[in-house]
Amino acid sequence: MKRFLIPVLLACATGAYASYALAGDDMGTMNMQMKPSSSKPAADTALSNAEVVKVDAASGMVTLKHGELANIGMPAMTMAYKAKDAAMVLGAHPGEKVKVRVENVNGAPTIVKLVKASS
Template sequence: MQDHAQMQAQMHAQHQAAPEQAAAELSSGEVQKVDKDTGTLTIQHGPLVNLGMPGMTMVFKAKDAAMLGQVKVGDKIRFRAEQVNGAFTVSKLEPVR
């Protein structure tokens, strides 16, 4: 069993690696449709490594409705998709400038 100091050191190391891992976990895509009525984004994307999916075009729920106002059709994005309650959901979104 780990003592408190070991656990703290391990948590600190994980925290340091988190920003690099988060950037690596974002997928590239292009917005095909923004539907504010249904709270969804249609995205043509490359492979979604964390979901084990190849590139394709899919409809995703937006985790936060504010995401729908951040992008428009044709925008290149970096995003993270997750499966939440059975629905593919965009949990993080960064427009590529």
């Protein structure tokens, strides 16, 4: 058990520190979260509310008017994002209320998930 604490501490220093900081100083809790078999923390897959403003099939860009994207440190704004794939571009329509997940992929903020908002 004690041996396992060292890699956990290294992992904290190299990334994902903020989410674990929320768990407080309880190292036992951190151990639980670092296990590869455990499910991801909810914050890692959180969706943000957005509205599709514009779709550009040629460039694969979707302009979103979105709420805060906490995971990439982006405040609410209207901005064009790269879509993960062509199917996502084809399925998006201006004026549609959606929920999105944007992540930095190869340095570019990319929509990795886009679903219609249930109303």
